[in-house]
Amino acid sequence: TSHTWFWSLIQNDFKTGNIDFEGCMRLLEKMQIPFDEDHLKHIFKKTLDKHTGDIISMDDFKAIYRALVHRPEFEELFKAYSTDGKTLPDGQLLKFLVKEQFQTEANETTALEIIMKYEPIDEVRTKRMMSFEGFIRYMNSEECSIFKSQHRSIYQDMNHPLCDYFISSSHNTYLIADQLMGPSHLWGYTSALLKGCRCLEIDCWDGNNNEPIVYHGHTLTSKISFRSVIHVIDKYAFMSSAYPLVLSLENHCSPKQQEVMAECLKSILGDKLLTSPIGGEVDMTRLPSPEALKFKVLIKNKKVGTLEQTLLRMEDEYHGETEELSETESESEGSEDTITLQTPRSPSKRRGERKSSLLPQKKPKVRKTKIALALSDLVIYTKSQKFVSFDHSLQHQQCFENNSIGESYARKLLRASARDFISHTTRFITRIYPKGTRMRSSNYNPQEFWNVGCQMVALNFQTPGTQMELQDGKFLDNGGCGYVLKPEFLRDRNTTFTPRNVGGYSKPMSLSIRLISGHQLPPSSMSKTNKADPMVQIEIYGVPEDQTRKKSSVIKSNALCPKWNETFSFNIQVPELAMIRFCVEDEVSLSSNEFLGQYTLPVTSLNTGYRRIPLISKDGIKLESASLFAHVWYY
Numbered sequence: 001t002s003h004t005w006f007w008s009l010i011q012n013d014f015k016t017g018n019i020d021f022e023g024c025m026r027l028l029e030k031m032q033i034p035f036d037e038d039h040l041k042h043i044f045k046k047t048l049d050k051h052t053g054d055i056i057s058m059d060d061f062k063a064i065y066r067a068l069v070h071r072p073e074f075e076e077l078f079k080a081y082s083t084d085g086k087t088l089p090d091g092q093l094l095k096f097l098v099k100e101q102f103q104t105e106a107n108e109t110t111a112l113e114i115i116m117k118y119e120p121i122d123e124v125r126t127k128r129m130m131s132f133e134g135f136i137r138y139m140n141s142e143e144c145s146i147f148k149s150q151h152r153s154i155y156q157d158m159n160h161p162l163c164d165y166f167i168s169s170s171h172n173t174y175l176i177a178d179q180l181m182g183p184s185h186l187w188g189y190t191s192a193l194l195k196g197c198r199c200l201e202i203d204c205w206d207g208n209n210n211e212p213i214v215y216h217g218h219t220l221t222s223k224i225s226f227r228s229v230i231h232v233i234d235k236y237a238f239m240s241s242a243y244p245l246v247l248s249l250e251n252h253c254s255p256k257q258q259e260v261m262a263e264c265l266k267s268i269l270g271d272k273l274l275t276s277p278i279g280g281e282v283d284m285t286r287l288p289s290p291e292a293l294k295f296k297v298l299i300k301n302k303k304v305g306t307l308e309q310t311l312l313r314m315e316d317e318y319h320g321e322t323e324e325l326s327e328t329e330s331e332s333e334g335s336e337d338t339i340t341l342q343t344p345r346s347p348s349k350r351r352g353e354r355k356s357s358l359l360p361q362k363k364p365k366v367r368k369t370k371i372a373l374a375l376s377d378l379v380i381y382t383k384s385q386k387f388v389s390f391d392h393s394l395q396h397q398q399c400f401e402n403n404s405i406g407e408s409y410a411r412k413l414l415r416a417s418a419r420d421f422i423s424h425t426t427r428f429i430t431r432i433y434p435k436g437t438r439m440r441s442s443n444y445n446p447q448e449f450w451n452v453g454c455q456m457v458a459l460n461f462q463t464p465g466t467q468m469e470l471q472d473g474k475f476l477d478n479g480g481c482g483y484v485l486k487p488e489f490l491r492d493r494n495t496t497f498t499p500r501n502v503g504g505y506s507k508p509m510s511l512s513i514r515l516i517s518g519h520q521l522p523p524s525s526m527s528k529t530n531k532a533d534p535m536v537q538i539e540i541y542g543v544p545e546d547q548t549r550k551k552s553s554v555i556k557s558n559a560l561c562p563k564w565n566e567t568f569s570f571n572i573q574v575p576e577l578a579m580i581r582f583c584v585e586d587e588v589s590l591s592s593n594e595f596l597g598q599y600t601l602p603v604t605s606l607n608t609g610y611r612r613i614p615l616i617s618k619d620g621i622k623l624e625s626a627s628l629f630a631h632v633w634y635y
Helices: 002-014 021-030 037-048 058-069 072-081 090-099 108-118 122-126 132-139 187-194 226-236 255-272 307-313 347-356 390-396 407-416 418-425 466-474
Strands: 087-089 129-131 165-167 199-205 245-251 297-300 322-328 366-372 401-406 430-433 483-485 509-519 534-541 548-551 563-572 579-587 593-602 609-616 622-634
Touching (some): 090 108, 108 132, 187 226, 199 226, 255 297, 255 366, 466 593, 548 563
Parallel strands (some): 245 297
Antiparallel strands (some): 165 483, 509 622, 534 579, 609 622
């Protein structure tokens, strides 16, 4: 049957005679077989070696199809459960699901649904059976991905207060390159929103013709209009997630242009903009939930006065009114983030400065900021509040006041007192942002701040690398909606958990991964054909005790179908915070490797059994034909 099915599928394409490489590619696309052009070229050439010319017959095509699709590691599994080596009856498929994939809840209906969905041969399907062709399609499907399919949709309770979630957050979202000279672009906002980001940053400055502009102040980055940014946000805000979007304003505008900002936000965002507390009531004790704030845009900015005063003012027209806020220069938000272009000082001047640093220090300057009431009143649940100390917050801070802390200072706090930090993040939304010296938009490791419950760990989304891979991997969870519920021990106000002393909060997991093989891995950039010397690193990120990395052996000059069959074991103390990263590299020399692809996901989202690990390029694009194949087991 499979023979007849295959011929009927391809004979039309061979009506006019044999086909060339282009025809071969078209036919595979029609059959929905993902392929890497370099690998296909290699297999095609190998087939041509048997005869002259550059066209192939139907038999040749069948050989190419088999070389690309019929993987021996799949065949072995299929034959282990097939009664005749040709088909898998629904009962046998069910045995495979329960025994090998650990799908204990699977029943005959589950098996039948898989057959109906993946079996391409009608005669086999009507007999409630699966051919090897169907089995291959199933093994290559999303259902057999290493990422749990239940976690592809929203499965967590979305009714907790906002501070109980990790929130996908971006830093200086308007920049698409470096922090000093690079372009500001609307694409920064579009791409972050399409990725499910839920906290965007907008740096606002006075522009010409009373129109505020967005750029990285005091640098040579280009400028875009505030109005155009809000139009883009309006268009894409809820395309990837229905849950609330926070606009974190770093506001340097005069009161007059702040009024223009307020008018822009109201007129463009309309009903999406949250302008009053949910249900009209001010609950001072608890933040609302993502569920209650669905499809709402929240403004995060400094605010004057109280929420009650805002509500009273709602009745009045108060055009042109401003109020003053006083704060010391060192405490003002974003001070660690501000960089200015300075001319290098002469050595003699520097020497003089070193001496003067021994003199008594001046009192910090008090900076008075004027805030337009029209803008201030749009701040409801996300009021930017300067961070003084954990103790000060505990005494004075309200639940709707949030702190932004630069990474260096946050790291100091974390080392000095992780327990106080966690106590703080159980109560208040805390945003971490990269230090100002990261001129090239590099990123810090977000994991250490997730470990202490920081909700908004803001990264430069435009910069690829391990840090963004951890960010993307973490927020694959919970349907990619940009909100991931924090573990109970990071939500409980009386918690004694700290990353370095997990104590009774440890729920150890013993994880075993048998790395079986790779398929159509990207060839090395050094290779003129389809070759690479691949090796795989499996890394765990989490609390310090869980951080580890294991390496496979190197398979020489085989990127098409390298086989490892190596087992790696991990003991993970805090799986709820752990991330696992599979990174494929080409060994260029003994001292250097070239990145080929990676996949990162939360340890709690791991599927058990025989699983396909998709691979993602350096730029975050899914490599359609490349994958790893592994067996995953844990208890």
